[in-house]
Structure formats: C-alpha cells, structure tokens
Amino acid sequence: MEENKNEIIKVCLLAGKIMLQSGAETYRVEDTMLRIASSFGVVNAQSYATPTGIMFSVDETEPTNFVRILDRSTDLHKVAIVNSISRKISSKELTVNEASELLKEVEVQKHAYPIYIQILAASLVSGCFTIMFQGQWTDFIPALFVGGFGFSAMIYLHKVVEIQFFAEFLASLFIGLIAYLFIDIGIGKELDKIIIGSVMPLVPGLLITNAVRDLMAGHLVSGLSKGAEAFLTAFAIGAGVAVVFSFI
Structure with a gap:
C-alpha cells in the first residue's frame, strides 16, 4: 500500500510539473493533481502550486513533497495531453503505472517548432x-x-x-x-x-x-x-x- 501511495504521489507531482513548465495556470495544476489523486483513491490530498514550485501531500498529516520549477515555457499541447491523461485516469482507463509511463513520455517530448x-x-x-x-x-x-x-x-x-x-x-x-x-x-x-x-x-x-x-x-x-x-x-x-x- 505504501509503495502504491508513493507511485500516486509521483504521478501527481509529474503531472503538475509538466503543466507548470508548459504555461498552465496554477489553479488548473492544483485541480488536475487533486483529481488524479482522488481517482486513485486518495480523497484527502492537498496541493499548492506557485510558478516556481509545487507542494503536495496525500493527507493533512502526511509528509509534504516538494518539486522545484526552474524552467517555464509555453507548450499548450503538453497541457492538453496531461489533461487528456487526467480524464482517462478519472474514467479508470489507466493504472498508476500506465499513467506514469505516459507522463514520462510527455515530459521528454519536444513540440516546439524549429x-x-x-x-x-x-x-x-x-x-x-x-x-x-x-x-x-x-x-x-x-x-x-x-x-x-x-x-x-x-x-x-x-x-x-x-x-x-x-x-x-x-x-x-x-x-x-x-x-x-x-x-x-x-x-x-x-x-x-x-x-x-x-x-x-x-x-x-x-x-x-x-x-x-x-x-x-x-x-x-x-x-x-x-x-x-x-x-x-x-x-x-x-x-x-x-x-x-x-x-x-
């Protein structure tokens, strides 16, 4: 159970990181992370995002995880892909591991024109x-x-x-x-x-x-x-x- 919880945290943080780095609004980032956590059974998750960092916890009493955002650009296509993955998670079409693999692929993709x-x-x-x-x-x-x-x-x-x-x-x-x-x-x-x-x-x-x-x-x-x-x-x-x- 603890291992599964850690994977859920990693998926939520990675989704939030990709969205923030791609120019998404912070309220959209927080909402997406909470929806993903809720879809995987974590109902008391807490998230807080700023343009330069994300804090996330699966419960009020659990340790807080932090991700630093150093580079920001505009890539709304990545934001749309993460939103699509989030919707698939909400409809139970993806497992934690499948979602993690998809998000890792999105993170390394380059959509910018030459x-x-x-x-x-x-x-x-x-x-x-x-x-x-x-x-x-x-x-x-x-x-x-x-x-x-x-x-x-x-x-x-x-x-x-x-x-x-x-x-x-x-x-x-x-x-x-x-x-x-x-x-x-x-x-x-x-x-x-x-x-x-x-x-x-x-x-x-x-x-x-x-x-x-x-x-x-x-x-x-x-x-x-x-x-x-x-x-x-x-x-x-x-x-x-x-x-x-x-x-x-």
Whole structure:
C-alpha cells in the first residue's frame, strides 16, 4: 500500500510539473493533481502550486513533497495531453503505472517548432500587426524584417544572458534602431506603426492572461507574481524602444 501511495504521489507531482513548465495556470495544476489523486483513491490530498514550485501531500498529516520549477515555457499541447491523461485516469482507463509511463513520455517530448519557423512566424505576425494597427502597406515589408530580426535577437540574447529582462530590453532596442534605419533610408513611412507591429511577438500575452485568471480564481500569490513578471517584460520592451526615441 505504501509503495502504491508513493507511485500516486509521483504521478501527481509529474503531472503538475509538466503543466507548470508548459504555461498552465496554477489553479488548473492544483485541480488536475487533486483529481488524479482522488481517482486513485486518495480523497484527502492537498496541493499548492506557485510558478516556481509545487507542494503536495496525500493527507493533512502526511509528509509534504516538494518539486522545484526552474524552467517555464509555453507548450499548450503538453497541457492538453496531461489533461487528456487526467480524464482517462478519472474514467479508470489507466493504472498508476500506465499513467506514469505516459507522463514520462510527455515530459521528454519536444513540440516546439524549429527556430527558423518561429522566426518566420514572428516576421509574418509583425507585418500583419502593423497593418492591423492601421499602418500602410509600404510598412509591411520593413515590419517583416524588423520583427523577425527582433525575435531572433531575443532568442540568441536569452541564451547568452539568462536574465530574460535584459534579453527583451536589448531585442526591443534593436527593433527601434532597425525600424528607424528603414525609415531613414526611405523604406517605410510610419515609424511608430512598424515598431508596434514588430514588438508584438515579444509581448507576454499568455502570462498576462494567466495572471488575471489566477487572480480571479483566488490564487493571489501566483497571480501577483505572474503579473509582476508580465509587467517587467512590458517595461523592458517599452524601455528599449524609449531609449531609441530619446536619441533620434
């Protein structure tokens, strides 16, 4: 029985870890872990998740297990897969060992597109956002190049400088500089529209959404921490562009 309880704990923690690392809301992580535990017969389980860690116990008087979350990204496909596994557990289609094996497979899977496809997508998105924000078609091509360069710069700088704030600050700084150079040589007409469209791939949309949803669900610690992270990202983007405008 004790061995089975340990396996249940491992399954719950692994499911929560995958979801948090993939960009899921903390209330969804806690709910999924509790549902999995309940489906395996653990009715008094306790879970508490923050963006950087998970605490879980099968009972109020049992020792608490802790998992540290170091890396976070956006992979909603993994979140959907874990949710699907959770539903199968709830319907008694999976045993503890089967669920554990499936979750281990999900953990090592890589669903991200290659870097060049991400850069191409960022370029196209930048151009489309420029038009959406009432830019002219003559600004589409500059935004295409500026957005792609800015996104690729952020990816490279994030590998060199692990602090995301500085990577986003420098990327937005390059976006402002290159957009100004395009205008200066006569390619493009509206500098502000090109910059606005080009920085959109850097905007932390999912982070802002999750912060609001966590706050609405009553998870104040997670909501405020994610909100602060989103604010710092937005500040870094704005500061980088502001530095360029202060010198032109």
